[in-house]
Amino acid sequence: MAEYERMLDANEEWARDFPGALPVAPARKVAVVACMDSRMPLFPLLGLAVGDAHVIRNAGGVVTDDTIRSLTISQHLLGTREIVLVHHTDCGLQKTDDASFADLVEEATGARPPWPAQAFTDVDEDVRESIRKLRASPFLLSKDVCGTVYDVTTGRLHRVEAD
Amino acid sequence: MAEYERMLDANEEWARDFPGALPVAPARKVAVVACMDSRMPLFPLLGLAVGDAHVIRNAGGVVTDDTIRSLTISQHLLGTREIVLVHHTDCGLQKTDDASFADLVEEATGARPPWPAQAFTDVDEDVRESIRKLRASPFLLSKDVCGTVYDVTTGRLHRVEAD
Numbered sequence: 001m002a003e004y005e006r007m008l009d010a011n012e013e014w015a016r017d018f019p020g021a022l023p024v025a026p027a028r029k030v031a032v033v034a035c036m037d038s039r040m041p042l043f044p045l046l047g048l049a050v051g052d053a054h055v056i057r058n059a060g061g062v063v064t065d066d067t068i069r070s071l072t073i074s075q076h077l078l079g080t081r082e083i084v085l086v087h088h089t090d091c092g093l094q095k096t097d098d099a100s101f102a103d104l105v106e107e108a109t110g111a112r113p114p115w116p117a118q119a120f121t122d123v124d125e126d127v128r129e130s131i132r133k134l135r136a137s138p139f140l141l142s143k144d145v146c147g148t149v150y151d152v153t154t155g156r157l158h159r160v161e162a163d
Numbered sequence: 164m165a166e167y168e169r170m171l172d173a174n175e176e177w178a179r180d181f182p183g184a185l186p187v188a189p190a191r192k193v194a195v196v197a198c199m200d201s202r203m204p205l206f207p208l209l210g211l212a213v214g215d216a217h218v219i220r221n222a223g224g225v226v227t228d229d230t231i232r233s234l235t236i237s238q239h240l241l242g243t244r245e246i247v248l249v250h251h252t253d254c255g256l257q258k259t260d261d262a263s264f265a266d267l268v269e270e271a272t273g274a275r276p277p278w279p280a281q282a283f284t285d286v287d288e289d290v291r292e293s294i295r296k297l298r299a300s301p302f303l304l305s306k307d308v309c310g311t312v313y314d315v316t317t318g319r320l321h322r323v324e325a326d
Binding site: 002003004006007008009010011012013014015018020021022024026027028029030031036037038039041043044045046047048050051052053054055056057058059064065066067068069070072073074076077078082084090091092093095096101104105108109110111113115117118138139140141144146148152153154155156157159 | 165173177181185189194201222231235240256258268278303304319320322
């Protein structure tokens with residue numbers, strides 16, 4: 001059975017006890033920006049209820065044009081005003097660098113990515129870099145940002161202060 | 164109390180019963196690409212366990228350069244081979260259009276976004292467009308994609324077939 005079939009089956013269970021519709025605007029007016037890592041189920045990890053917060057995720061949890069697009073929509077159309085960043089230890093992006101990754105993709109596919117992988121070495125510094133990028137954006141209504149790092153061996157977040 | 168403080172407190176609870184470390188590569192070799200909507204807790208909604216799948220989320224769950232970056236890393240570095248798309252009914256991006264949204268942001272901030280909001284009208288067609296964009300990417304190792312739409316009033320997914 002393909003994975004999507006298992007997910008559609010599991011969704012039948014979810015829908016059986018479904019409590020009903022909620023408003024489109026997040027109740028706690030917060031947007032989380034996190035890494036795509038499979039070990040971070042953000043709702044229980046952050047104590048979020050369904051309907052509480054927008055959840056934006058990509059490789060690294062980094063701030064790209066697409067992150068800014070999502071946050072701009074979140075703030076201007078749907079009323080969020082706080083941003084919480086969740087990077088983590090043992091990230092796949094700490095195990096490569098941008099040039100090596102482009103080489104790897106080019107060798108496997110024949111096509112070299114025009115975008116950087118956004119590899120990094122120091123996870124706390126990567127959080128600070130994300131905060132700097134958010135603060136430099138002219139499109140956001142609020143730059144009230146809290147940066148954190150999740151330790152995948154303990155389940156614990158620590159806060160990273162901005163520069 | 165700021166929302167991030169409530170989240171850090173909730174994380175103490177999560178860490179108390181933390182079962183321990185898992186591998187960085189997703190166990191089920193799948194990457195989910197979904198909208199940031201606050202009403203979709205993807206782990207229970209899709210029957211995912213911690214460690215099962217990458218989760219990539221943005222406004223709309225659309226395929227942008229950053230989505231492709233994340234999926235390319237997911238497949239080349241971390242071994243995923245299936246992609247599951249989750250768009251949904253009652254999306255914020257169905258309540259605007261790209262020009263109106265750019266006007267709104269420009270009026271509020273003085274800066275006009277150079278990127279489109281990626282507004283849409285027909286959610287099934289938006290899923291098909293995402294599948295087309297994935298299939299057109301030269302960087303992916305696998306284009307095994309299942310498109311779905313989540314109904315926020317019933318909790319149920321329906322599958323959207325590609326063209």
